[in-house]
Amino acid sequence: MSKYDNALEIAPGVYWVGFYDKNAGFHCNPYLLVDGDEAVLFDAGTKPHYEIIMRKIMEVVNPINITHIVLHHQDPDLCAAVPDMERLCSPDLKIVSSWRAGVLIAYYGIKSEFYYVDRNNYQLKLKSGRTLKFIPTPFCHCPGSIVTFDEKTGVLFSSDLFGAFSFNWDIEAGPYYMEAMKAFHEPYMASKEILRRSIERIQKYPVKIIAPQHGSVLKGDKVAEAMSILKELDCGDEFIPWQEV
Numbered sequence: 696m697s698k699y700d701n702a703l704e705i706a707p708g709v710y711w712v713g714f715y716d717k718n719a720g721f722h723c724n725p726y727l728l729v730d731g732d733e734a735v736l737f738d739a740g741t742k743p744h745y746e747i748i749m750r751k752i753m754e755v756v757n758p759i760n761i762t763h764i765v766l767h768h769q770d771p772d773l774c775a776a777v778p779d780m781e782r783l784c785s786p787d788l789k790i791v792s793s794w795r796a797g798v799l800i801a802y803y804g805i806k807s808e809f810y811y812v813d814r815n816n817y818q819l820k821l822k823s824g825r826t827l828k829f830i831p832t833p834f835c836h837c838p839g840s841i842v843t844f845d846e847k848t849g850v851l852f853s854s855d856l857f858g859a860f861s862f863n864w865d866i867e868a869g870p871y872y873m874e875a876m877k878a879f880h881e882p883y884m885a886s887k888e889i890l891r892r893s894i895e896r897i898q899k900y901p902v903k904i905i906a907p908q909h910g911s912v913l914k915g916d917k918v919a920e921a922m923s924i925l926k927e928l929d930c931g932d933e934f935i936p937w938q939e940v
């Protein structure tokens with residue numbers, strides 16, 4: 696029995712509900728935000744891990760309270776569990792994404808209605824008045840990629856940005872995290888300039904905690920440190936040597 700067998704609160708009302716796989720070097724992190732009788736799930740998770748994720752969600756809330764699932768881009772590590780999940784969520788469940796990601800996400804066979812952030816002023820107001828802000832991060836790593844900033848807690852749900860390969864995984868980023876984060880971004884993000892533009896957009900928000908979809912949660916000084924590293928990182932176009940075929 697380890698602490699990772701249960702949902703973990705990473706900020707007030709914000710829970711990690713992922714699967715800790717001791718044998719994997721790559722961890723997927725869905726997060727659940729609870730706001731009164733409403734809940735929002737971020738980057739819901741993989742199909743093979745669906746039952747584990749759902750059990751952890753149920754430790755925290757009745758899934759019928761989940762009114763929104765935010766999908767920051769269309770990859771299967773964050774979308775594939777949704778067709779199973781949506782059956783247990785609110786009958787008014789909305790899938791929150793950019794339009795560009797949403798046109799592809801629909802092919803998972805998701806039945807719920809979409810809420811496109813780019814047609815809703817890049818924000819979502821919950822029943823309580825709490826506002827989630829969405830920040831476009833194009834080509835980091837998909838054309839329609841976005842991230843979410845929760846004004847109340849200062850948590851940035853950053854999806855693949857700030858992620859890392861994670862042998863010796865822990866929920867909080869340890870001393871070697873920055874190297875693992877670089878190794879993930881170098882082949883995955885489109886180019887240094889594109890990554891820099893997204894980080895500069897994110898830096899306009901008072902981020903206190905970064906909750907990435909891979910790797911570990913960043914707090915304290917690590918938030919600013921990670922941002923300054925990614926702004927200068929040679930990645931994608933600069934990193935992968937192009938070869939004639």
Ligand SMILES: [Fe+2]
Nearest residue numbers: 768770836855
């Ligand atoms: Fe991805």
Ligand SMILES: [Fe+2]
Nearest residue numbers: 770772855908
């Ligand atoms: Fe991912």
